[in-house]
Amino acid sequence: MSSSTDFVLAVEDLTVSFDGFKAIDNLNLYIDKNELRVIIGPNGAGKTTLLDMICGKTRATSGSIKFKDEEMTTLPEYTRVRRGIGRKFQTPSIYENLSVFQNLEVSFPLGRSVLGAIFFKCTDEVKDRVSAVALEIGLSALLQTEAGLLSHGQKQWLEIGMLLMQEPELLMLDEPIAGMSVRERELTAELLKRICQNRSVIVIEHDMEFVKKIAHKVTVMHQGKILAEGSMDTVQSNPAVIDVYLGH
Numbered sequence: 001m002s003s004s005t006d007f008v009l010a011v012e013d014l015t016v017s018f019d020g021f022k023a024i025d026n027l028n029l030y031i032d033k034n035e036l037r038v039i040i041g042p043n044g045a046g047k048t049t050l051l052d053m054i055c056g057k058t059r060a061t062s063g064s065i066k067f068k069d070e071e072m073t074t075l076p077e078y079t080r081v082r083r084g085i086g087r088k089f090q091t092p093s094i095y096e097n098l099s100v101f102q103n104l105e106v107s108f109p110l111g112r113s114v115l116g117a118i119f120f121k122c123t124d125e126v127k128d129r130v131s132a133v134a135l136e137i138g139l140s141a142l143l144q145t146e147a148g149l150l151s152h153g154q155k156q157w158l159e160i161g162m163l164l165m166q167e168p169e170l171l172m173l174d175e176p177i178a179g180m181s182v183r184e185r186e187l188t189a190e191l192l193k194r195i196c197q198n199r200s201v202i203v204i205e206h207d208m209e210f211v212k213k214i215a216h217k218v219t220v221m222h223q224g225k226i227l228a229e230g231s232m233d234t235v236q237s238n239p240a241v242i243d244v245y246l247g248h
Contacts (some may be wrong), residue, residue, distance in 0.1 A: 007066075008033050008170055008200045009054070014063035016053060023049045025224035026063070031170070036196040038203045038211045040235075041221035042245050047204045050221070051172045054202075055087040056080045067170065082109075086168030088176065094158050096148035100139050103147050103158055104130045107165035129165060136194060137161040138187060153184030157191060164195065171195065172202045177210055189213045208236075208246075220245060 009031040016024045024046050031037055039047050052058035054065055056077035065072045072080055095103050108126050134140045137157040142150065147158060156176060163171060176192075177185045185207075192201060192214050205211050211218060211232060218235045220228040222245070228238045235241055 006033070007031060008035075008068060009202075010064070010066040010069075011050075011054070012064045012066075014050075014053065014060055014065065016049065016058060016061045022224050024053065024060075027224065027226060029219065029226065031200050031202065033200060034196055034198065036192060036201045036203070036214055036216045037219060038205055038215040038217075039219045039221060040205060040208075040211060040245065041227070044223075045221040046224040047221050048174055049224075051087060051174060051202070051204065054080075054170075054172065055085055057087075081166070081168075084167070084169035086163035086166060086171045088159055088163055088171070088173045094147045094155055094162065096146070098147055099144050100134070100147055100150070100158055101130060101143040104133055104161055104165055107162040109166050133161045133164045136164060137191060151181075151184070153180045153188065156180070156184075157188070160191070160195070168199060170200045170202070174204045175206065176203060177205070177207060185210060 007030045009029070011027060011029040014024055014027045015022060027050070029050075039050070041047055049058060053060055054072075056072070056075060056079075060073050063073070067080070067083060067085060070083065072083070095106070098106070105126060108129060130143070131140070134143055137160055139154060139157060139161065142154070147155065150158060160171075160173070160176070177188050180188065189210060192203065195201060203214065215232055217230065218232050219226055220235055220241050227244065228235050228241050236246065
């Protein structure tokens, strides 16, 4: 195992087996500070399972997950969130009957414990944070709008905003543009470029045009392993990648 690193995330020799099947097989992955990494690969390659393991939803069979040099493999999910790992799943989980403002407000870290919620006052600090995040996700004009009335894309941005309220240093997004209009996709690309200026972002995505727009570096997974890694151009011209993924 390597000792101290400058990586935000260092995944080493990671393996998880379900009934003898290795969903993740001896995988190594290193993410830099303020990097926007996109993970691509065919269905069943283990992409979502990898994110599940980084956020603590699935426990590793063996190997190491270090976040800012701290070993995470035995820590529960909520501890990893507190350490600064944010994860957005494919279906948005927002409070449909609350306003955009309230959705962001309740995501502020102080409101998270029961005791915190009782004594929680909407201080200037919280209001400032809500305003800053609303601006980042492009929903400043809709703060008083009920979340259920937002478009599909806007709901996805709101959920990203709810994670940003917690100021994560690593944000993981699973297919963030699924079901979005062309314009919403463009705005999401801009949004992701903005938010990776002061945090690392991992995105799982199938849309190659979108990947080209946003990725600093692309990781291709296949059968629980990393098949290739590098710039979009490098990866796209790799014969193994064309064979298992892009050729289909």
